[in-house]
Structure formats: C-alpha cells, structure tokens
Amino acid sequence: MLQKLIEQQEFENLEIAKEIMNEFEDYEPVVAIINTNENDEPSRRYINSKCKWLSEYNIKPVVHFVYNDVQLVMKIQELNRDNRVIAIIVQDPFGVDITIPKQEVFDLVDNDKDVDKLRSNFYFDKDYNNLPITSCGLYKIINKLEKNKKVLFLGNGITTNRRLYLKMFDEGKFDCRIINSKTPKESVDELINWSDIIVASSGVPEILECEGKIILSPSIIKTDDGIRSDLNELCYNKNLTHKKIGGIGKLTISELIKRVWEMYKYR
Structure with missing residues (x-):
C-alpha cells in the first residue's frame, strides 16, 4: 500500500508540472545547484539524479562548485541577482571548509528563489506546501x-x-x-x-x-x-x-519538478 501511495503522489506532482510545462513549452527554467562537497559520493550521486530528472522535464540544471565561505556567499549573491535563475539549491551536507551555520547559508537565498523553503521565515509557515x-x-x-x-x-x-x-x-x-x-x-x-x-x-x-x-x-x-x-x-x-x-526519492524529485514550474509560472 505504501509504495502505491508514493507512486500516486509522484504521478499527481508530475501531472501538475506537465500541465505548466506545456503552457510554457518554449521556456526552460534554470535551477542553480551549489555543491560545496565535491568529493562526497552520495551528494554527487544525488545531484546527478536531480539533474537527470530536471532535464527530462525541460528544466535546465546548472551545478556550481564552491570551496569556502567567501565563494559560497558570493555565488549565492550572484545567483540571487541573475534573473535567468528561477530556483537555488544549496546541497546538504556542506563541505568541511564551509564554517557558516546552515541556517545562515539558507537565509542568504532570496525568498522567491528558495525552492526548498529552508529560509527562517518559512519555519512556522502553516501551509504544508x-x-x-x-x-x-x-x-x-x-x-x-x-x-x-x-x-x-x-x-x-x-x-x-x-x-x-x-x-x-x-x-x-x-x-x-x-x-x-x-x-x-x-x-x-x-x-x-x-x-x-x-x-x-x-x-x-x-x-x-x-x-x-x-x-x-x-x-x-x-x-x-x-x-x-x-x-x-x-x-x-x-x-x-x-x-x-x-521510494522516497520519487516524492522528492517529483515535488522539486512541480515546485520549479510553479515558481516559474507565478514569479
């Protein structure tokens, strides 16, 4: 039963994404993924999976590698200013050379580009979305x-x-x-x-x-x-x-795809 529920939810998420994607068939939203942990195999594997699925739904993933606090802050600020970028993901876990607390890093991402809703202002948000x-x-x-x-x-x-x-x-x-x-x-x-x-x-x-x-x-x-x-x-x-x-990967990836297209439509 559990797997059936997951597949049903995945289908619902992707149907919403397809509907918006067809409405804007000539556009390719850009998602920036920041990797601070290049040598971490699970992170690299997970990012590759995200990129594969995003691409299949006409979303352009761009991976940015940063290696210290200064580069991380500068990259997030740069992406916040870039109008081509619809969503920003800072891949967790962070690399060992990143000393800024996670919440401070997530709060650097502009509110309207925070696809994962990790900014402090979402902490007590009542909307499950x-x-x-x-x-x-x-x-x-x-x-x-x-x-x-x-x-x-x-x-x-x-x-x-x-x-x-x-x-x-x-x-x-x-x-x-x-x-x-x-x-x-x-x-x-x-x-x-x-x-x-x-x-x-x-x-x-x-x-x-x-x-x-x-x-x-x-x-x-x-x-x-x-x-x-x-x-x-x-x-x-x-x-x-x-x-x-x-199983749960289907939920995460399909929700990400849906959110990116919703962010593009309602920006």
Missing part, C-alpha cells in the same frame, strides 16, 4: 494513512524532520514524538516500541516496512551484507520484513 521538499512529500503520504497513528521522528535535522514534526504536532492528527543523538538508549527503544510510523532523517531514498510498523527512511548505506537503511540499530533490528529502494 512551504515545507522542505522531502518533508512535503512525507507529509502528503503520512496524511493518506490511517489517522491517530503514533509517529516517531528519528533525528532533528533542519532539512527534513524538524519542520515536519512541528507541522504534524501542531495539527494534532497524529501523536508525534521526536528524538536525536542525545536521547538515552533506553528511551529510544521504548519509543520505537511505542510507535506505529517511524520517520528517519534525510538522505538517499529507502523505505522499510516492519511488522506492525511503517518506517520511512530517505537514507541508505552500503554494508558487506548489501544495502540497508542508515537507521538507529535498535530500529533496524525490529522484525524487518522487506525493503524497497527508491
């Missing part, structure tokens, strides 16, 4: 599941869980809890047993289903045993039945 891209996809899927479920957020990252948790907690449709690396092991185990749905932090897509639980994890790692989720070990060992790679 102004959640970060991955959070928005997860929000739509979770809200199509049975209400009154207990949702546990593993991790408090700015690009995914933190904003999604605040939104869902505020709405009160689900009983929500959030934990981070400082949460005691005993509490983590207790909360995992308590939960019906677990949302693990962000990264490359993966979905896992547990017996009696659903785990949404956009993050994977490779081990000697193959590909598995980069989840808390306690969670990973909870009676896993099967896993499917590539």
